[in-house]
Amino acid sequence: MTRYVYKDYMDINEDIDQNRKDYAFGTPTFLSAEQYQSIFFNGYDTSNPVVCRLFDQMKKKKVSSFLIQYFLAYVALYSDPDWMYENMFNIYEIDKELFLEAVDQMPCAALNGMTPKELDEQVSKYEEYMKKKEEIPRQGNAHLSEKEVKKFYRYYFSLLDYTNKKFKVKPAMEINPYGSVDPQKLIDVIEVFWENKDTIIAEYLKKSPLKLSPRGMRSIEAFKDGIRDGFVLVQYEKEYAIFMNEEHVFMVKGLHVNIDEVIDPMSLPTIVTTALIPYEGHIVYDSVLQTMPIGIGPNTAKTFEKEMEKFPKLYTLKKRELN
Incomplete structure (x- = not known):
């Protein structure tokens, strides 16, 4: 028309x-x-x-x-x-x-x-x-410390750099584990990594390009338990953001900042694509939250909240907890 x-x-x-x-x-x-x-x-x-x-x-x-x-x-x-x-x-x-x-x-x-x-x-x-919006309680200490974040990015960017070189996703790009990289520019590499994570992590740990300590190696091996998928970001609690899929509820920490500073509380619940990763006893996301332009009405929002109550809250990711 x-x-x-x-x-x-x-x-x-x-x-x-x-x-x-x-x-x-x-x-x-x-x-x-x-x-x-x-x-x-x-x-x-x-x-x-x-x-x-x-x-x-x-x-x-x-x-x-x-x-x-x-x-x-x-x-x-x-x-x-x-x-x-x-x-x-x-x-x-x-x-x-x-x-x-x-x-x-x-x-x-x-x-x-x-x-x-x-x-x-x-x-x-x-x-x-x-x-x-002003009446909504804001999150408190719902993100990692600066030291933890730097270490997380060093591990993750090193894995992504290894992935990029192995699969030649972006041949002209070098992902510096110690540098600053816009994660949005790495989405193609991120997707390849999560499609092949077990193989990549096994090879990476054998070569150990960062010469990590045993604890660092265990942190990277734990990435195998990570999940890249579509989730519903349902609501915020004081120390966690609550993500949900069809089977589980995940209590997620932010990285540099609380997740309620990344996605407005007034827009919840909302559908996002991201990777949830076990790290330092927490679940974190991989710094990329891709939102979908789909409005969720109040009735559907209430349905999500009811569904959320059916599942136990997971504060860490281990394969036995997901089975």
């Missing part, structure tokens, strides 16, 4: 652009073909009865077409309706209550086609959202 967006008009484009920046609305509101045609030919939406009553009254009061054009320009700019009334229409004895109600329902170019009424509704929803 063809959709039309409210168009700028007259010689006020620069003012409209500035007002759009001031109100920070970048997404246009799409109008129906009928609304677009009505505004194009008449200057206003003739399908809106309140707006029609206002313009009928303007005609009866013999408001000049010149003044009406300026009025439409001010509406497009999202100007103060009280100012417009007092300075333009008060002398015509236009019904002020009708005037304010109509202006509130007229699309504004400065708001990318949104009406002032719709703007107020959006602001109200946003304020309600922020209030709820």
